[in-house]
Amino acid sequence: MSHTFTLDGKPVPFTEGQTIMQAASAAGIFIPHLCYHPEFKPHGSCKLCTVKVNGRHTASCTMRAAAGMVVESETEEINAERRALTQMLFVEGNHFCPSCEKSGNCQLQATAYHLGMMSPHYDHFFPNRAVDASHPEVLLDFNRCILCSLCVRASRDVDGKNVFALSGRGIRTHLIVNARSGKLGDTDFTLADKAAQVCPVGVILKKRQGFAVPIGERRFDKAPISATAETTEER
């Protein structure tokens, strides 16, 4: 049985059990997001997908749709809040787009474009984070990690390996790998893992493949992130 709720005044159909995000995506409506991925259990941590449901802020990726809900998404107020969250993610890590292989294919960057983020606004943390080049095929650059935990979920739920996890707490939360040495090269991670394909930013990178696509022809050069409701990686 199908019901509808309204999203920015337009009726959106949904089926029982669908979240607002899922119903919106199915209807071809883009809601900004980073930790959400259609193939994984919603996490609700980045908060970029926050909408107002009957006047209350809530993450659309975890909120089940209900008939008659009045949902606001593309408003000046909500987009300003989303922009502020994006700016927080930029100052929390070290995001130097010009020297990042993921530039042009990066969801954080493309989302920031979508939200019209002209600068990171806040004062930078410039954290000291390592790069792990121990794996023969994959480079890990923790400077760009936004703690979305997609790799954690992919490795645990699809690969059955638990290669990644979050450790630490608060602003010290960080990604760890499953080896006493703390090095990816000492884990059973392979390039064929699902976890190798889900990073929305430039943390998990295939070696010897950098900057393969020229500027102007990369994914988000060609179309803004809002033009595709589908968010899986194109590689």
Added chain:
Amino acid sequence: MALNDMHAEAVAGIVDRVVARWRRDPTCMVQILREVQEACDWIPPEAIDRLQVTLGVPRTKIEGVAGFYSFLYTEPRGQYRVLFSDNITDRMQGNRALMERLCANLWVERGKVSEDGLVSVGKTACTGLCDQGPGMLVNNMAMGGLTLERIDAIADLIRNKVPLADWPADFFSIQDNVCRADILLNADFKPGEALLAARARAPSDGLNASNMRSWREGLPSGIGGPAATLDEIKRAGLRGRGGAGFTTGLKWEACRNAPLKAGQQRIVVCNADEGEPGTFKDRVLLSRCPDLVIEGMTVAAYAIGATRGFIYLRGEYRYLLDRLNAVLARRRSENLLGRDICGLPGADFDIEIHLGAGAYVCGEESALIESLEGKRGTPRNRPPFPVTNGYLDQPTIVNNVETFAAAALIALNGGEWYAGIGTKHSAGTKLLSVSGDCARPGIYEYPFGVSVRQVLDDCGAGDTQAVQVSGPSGICVAEHEFDRLIGFEDIPTAGAFTIFNNTRDMFQVARNYVHFFQHESCGFCTPCRVGTSLLKNLMDKLHYGSGSPYDFAEIEKLNQLLQSMSHCGLGHTACNPVLDTIAKFRPAYDKRMMQQDFTPAFNLDRELSAARQMTGRDDAGAHLATEHGAQS
């Protein structure tokens, strides 16, 4: 090499012993890690190696959990690990000077481990000893009433490597300081009484008034007591004492009515993770009337048909663990816990105590459940709520210590009796943890509806500027509001009542609380993880005299963002102390906005320090004009 092997073997032995005690159950991960640390002084990599094998869980999971809790260390922190409580009341009582003295005595830098690996000295959030501070923890054992003399004595004990067990017992003595007692603290209560009363109360109207499905499923057949007990709780109008004030009867009923899948059971959890700075009433309840609390849990189990219970005790109250376990053991021997309680066939319920490990966020019920399951204490997405999908996805109620104590009395004396105490919307009494600037800090139990002014008079507070009610996540009450009443219809509270006289700087109070929230943010959601850090930096900037109206506007914007976008109550309330003090003590902020114009985010002159040091220059060109005062 041989030494390393021996070490690894010894660690493996410890791990095996601990893991066996916890039934090789990975859901007890937090408890296992805590006990391994108690034996090893930290959690060495060899222990994680062994845990991986014996528990069959990946290293990432173990390290992820260990890394979450402040009191679990994956790096050596010394044989003696000293943590000074750093609540605003500890500050007011001079904890900083004591910490400096101890560091000087032991030749150790704050936050670091001494070179010989003997000791580390750091700070921690409120340890719940505000009425007898300054407080501290040594290897998680609490000490209050610290003085310079006591600190010197402690330094000697540490230097001489005297085992903690041989330290003078009075160092560890913690007072109840009950200053005003009412129905709870005065209860002349004999263990088992409330249960017997509940069992006896099985009239037919009780049966009709409640949904009966669950007790038919999960409870002894033919007994009307459970439904009647639930009715009494509802009739009493009992509301949760943890701060939010949810109606206890509704919560219990929802849990009781939640369907059980095969192999599932209902769960009763006592939230004794009393982490709100300034609150210590649960400590006193658990130390003074543990039977009342545990009986309340058992009554709840009886009412909802639960067979398993947990007390989630905050790590700072480690010293209560053995005493509480002894009470549980005694109650088992008295047939008040275990199988066929009070001789009622099928009335099975037992309780296990889990200790927290330094994470305020675990006071949030879904984070608490995650922690009980041996995970990182991250609040869950809701719905679903714990009453249907709680501990290991089973129907679960989580209630505050005080709520259970009140429930026991209601079971004993009836709902009507209880509803007659307090006010219309706030039945019963409330325990207040009174601390700060007053003559008689301690526990005050009042019927709901008492005014702030009355409490201030009773505890001998004079010249009061403000009271922080319910801790930093509560509200800051200024003098013109002292006639407001404690109760859900006016000022709801989890129990903290922290008093500040006119010599106190309310900006510093707010800044202390902002530091607290920054430290305790779980890091799950972006706004709280980053926002609390940004807020802390801005408050520090104001503190150092380099704030401008521009920074002030930024603080207000961050406050708004935290409130609207955060995942859980921690983020939503993290800005309360700032918003309140801005609204009510604006001059404390204005005084700090010493700059008219935009000022740099950092001390510019200090940014040249490394270059000055390397070049040996100190000429005018080697300095930058800066609006920043001296920064620590």
Added chain:
Amino acid sequence: MSTDKKKLKVATTSLAGCFGCHMSFLDIDERLFTLLEHIEFDRSPLTDIKTVSPGTDIGIIEGGLCNAENVHVLREFRQNCRILIGMGACAVNGGLPAQRNHLPLTTILEEVYHTSPGLSNGMIPNDPELPLPLNKVHPIHEVVKIDYFIPGCPPSGDAIWKVLTDLLAGKEPELGHGLMHYD
């Protein structure tokens, strides 16, 4: 844009940048002539004027802050310009130079002057004429108030043109898809 208005005075500079943004500025090509109907340049590498005149309308800053001189110049711009625009990735977040920030400055100076041969006879230069480097490279908005930003490494000539013409038209500058780039 009305032409009978007084021309706006514009100053530009490159701090810890590579002048790539200025090159990009020149990429607005023949539109420079249109622009010059509305603006005149004050201090800028284009004019070689060395100080910013008081009452300058718009200051355009390329590059972040890596040393004391950068700070002095930035403050001079802020003091004398009504509107300050940060141009390019380095101004916006420190950019390439800020990628030294994970290394302590002492380590960097040691590596450059003590360990590697051939520079300054193994001495760290201490001539008072030389500006001292900051412990970390900072974006400019952390030191003075910046009114607008043009992201990009470099921003394209079109992006620069868009922001400037939006401003001249009294609009909030906006870069849509294609013009908005951080690289």
